[in-house]
Amino acid sequence: MSRQRRSVPRAEGDANGAVLAALALPNREYDPEVSLEELSLLLASLDIPVTGTAVQKRSAPDPATLIGSGKAEELREFCRARGGRYLVFDEQLSPIQKSNLEKVTGVRVWDRPFVIMKIFEQRASTAEAKLQVELALMRYEIPHLKGLGLQMSRAGAGIGTRGPGETEFERHRRKLERKVREISKKLENVRRQRRLVRDRRKKMGVSTVSLVGYTNSGKSTLLRSLSGDASILVENRLFSTLSTSVRRVGLPGGGSALFSDTVGFIRRLPPELVAAFRATLEEIAAAELLLLVLDASADDVTETYDVIVETLSGIDCVDIPRVVVLNREDLVPDQEMTALSLRFRAMGEETVLLSALESRGLDNLLEVVERELAAQNAWYVRY
Numbered sequence: 524m525s526r527q528r529r530s531v532p533r534a535e536g537d538a539n540g541a542v543l544a545a546l547a548l549p550n551r552e553y554d555p556e557v558s559l560e561e562l563s564l565l566l567a568s569l570d571i572p573v574t575g576t577a578v579q580k581r582s583a584p585d586p587a588t589l590i591g592s593g594k595a596e597e598l599r600e601f602c603r604a605r606g607g608r609y610l611v612f613d614e615q616l617s618p619i620q621k622s623n624l625e626k627v628t629g630v631r632v633w634d635r636p637f638v639i640m641k642i643f644e645q646r647a648s649t650a651e652a653k654l655q656v657e658l659a660l661m662r663y664e665i666p667h668l669k670g671l672g673l674q675m676s677r678a679g680a681g682i683g684t685r686g687p688g689e690t691e692f693e694r695h696r697r698k699l700e701r702k703v704r705e706i707s708k709k710l711e712n713v714r715r716q717r718r719l720v721r722d723r724r725k726k727m728g729v730s731t732v733s734l735v736g737y738t739n740s741g742k743s744t745l746l747r748s749l750s751g752d753a754s755i756l757v758e759n760r761l762f763s764t765l766s767t768s769v770r771r772v773g774l775p776g777g778g779s780a781l782f783s784d785t786v787g788f789i790r791r792l793p794p795e796l797v798a799a800f801r802a803t804l805e806e807i808a809a810a811e812l813l814l815l816v817l818d819a820s821a822d823d824v825t826e827t828y829d830v831i832v833e834t835l836s837g838i839d840c841v842d843i844p845r846v847v848v849l850n851r852e853d854l855v856p857d858q859e860m861t862a863l864s865l866r867f868r869a870m871g872e873e874t875v876l877l878s879a880l881e882s883r884g885l886d887n888l889l890e891v892v893e894r895e896l897a898a899q900n901a902w903y904v905r906y
C-alpha cells in the first residue's frame with residue numbers, strides 16, 4: 524500500500540456509507556489501525572464511504588457476537604449516529620456472529636473476506652475470473668447458510684424470526700453445492716489446459732519469470748514497461764489484475780524469457796479466494812524465478828513483504844528463487860532506497876531498485892534475471 528492510504532475520505536452521515544469495526548486483541552501480528560485504513564481503501568474502491576470507525580479492546584473474541592453483546596448495542600447507536608447502511612468488521616465472522624450482529628444492530632453486517640470478494644466480483648472481466656469469484660462467493664456463503672439453518676431450527680424453525688424457514692435455506696444450500704461442483708469441474712479443465720501449455724513451454728526450453736506482490740504495487744506497470752505493450756491494464760486501484768497475462772521479454776545476452784503478471788496479494792486474503800484462484804496461482808508455482816514487486820514508497824513495506832512471503836508459503840512457492848524488486852524509486856530519496864535495499868539484502872534477498880512507471884532500472888533488472896536463470900541452468904530461447 525502506498526502513503527496515499529492516509530488520505531481516505533471520511534463521509535459522516537452518508538446514507539450509503541459504512542461504519543468499520545475491529546478488535547484489538549493481545550498478540551495480534553498486525554496493527555488494527557493499519558489494517559482498518561486498508562479496509563477503508565477496499566471499501567472506497569467499492570464506492571462505499573466510511574462514516575465512522577470503532578476499535579474494541581478485548582482479551583479474546585466473543586463467540587456469539589465477536590465484540591460482546593453490550594458493545595454490539597453501543598455499535599448500533601454508533602451506526603445510527605454516523606449513518607450508513609453497513610457495519611463492516613475487519614475480521615472474519617462466523618455465521619452465528621454475523622447473524623447475531625445483524626439482529627442487534629439492524630444494519631447489514633459484512634466481514635473483511637466478504638469485502639475482498641465483492642471487489643474481486645466487481646473487477647472480474649474474463650470468463651475464468653468470473654467463475655473463480657463465483658466459486659469463492661458460494662464457498663463462503665454455504666457455511667453461513669448452514670449456520671443460519673442450524674440457528675433457526677434451534678429457535679423453532681423460524682418462529683420469531685423473519686426470512687425463509689429452514690427448508691428453504693436447505694434447498695438454496697443444496698443448489699449452491701451443486702453449482703460449486705459444476706464450476707469446480709469447469710475450472711479443473713482450465714487447470715488441465717494450463718498445465719499442458721506449461722509443459723509445452725518447458726519442453727521448448729522457455730523460462731517463466733512470475734511477477735508477484737501486493738495489490739497496487741506496480742506489477743502490471745512493470746510488465747508494461749518491460750514488454751512495451753501499452754494494452755496491459757494499469758490502474759491506481761486495488762485488484763486491477765485478476766487474470767494472468769504473459770509477455771515475452773528479451774534478455775541482454777540475446778535470449779528471452781516469458782514474464783507473467785497475475786493477481787495481487789493482500790493481508791489475510793480469504794482462503795476461499797486462494798482456493799478458487801488455484802488455476803491462476805499455479806502459474807506462479809510453475810515459474811523458474813519470482814520477481815517480488817514491492818512499493819518502496821509505502822510506509823509498511825516490510826510488512827507487505829511479510830504478507831507476500833506468507834502467501835507464497837501458503838501456495839508452496841516459497842522455495843522458488845526470487846528477486847526483491849523495490850519499485851517506485853522515483854518517489855523515494857536515494858538514501859532511503861539504499862537503506863531499504865540493505866535491509867532486504869541482510870535478510871538474504873537479492874534486490875533491484877527501479878521505477879516501473881519511468882522505466883528506470885529495467886536493464887539492471889534484466890541482467891539480474893538473466894544471471895539468476897543462468898545460475899539455475901534454466902534454458903531460455905535464443906532468437
Ligand SMILES: Nc1nc2c(ncn2[C@@H]2O[C@H](COP(=O)(O)OP(=O)(O)OP(=O)(O)O)[C@@H](O)[C@H]2O)c(=O)[nH]1
Nearest residue numbers: 739740741742743744758759762763764787879880
Ligand atoms: N510513481 C510511480 N507510480 C507507479 C510505479 N509503478 C506503478 N505505479 C502506479 O501504481 C498504480 C498501480 O499500478 P499497477 O501496475 O496497476 O499495480 P499492480 O501491482 O498491477 O496492481 P493490481 O493489479 O491491482 O494487483 C498505478 O497508478 C501506476 O501508475 C512507479 O514506479 N512509480
Ligand SMILES: [Mg+2]
Nearest residue numbers: 742743763764
Ligand atoms: Mg495489475
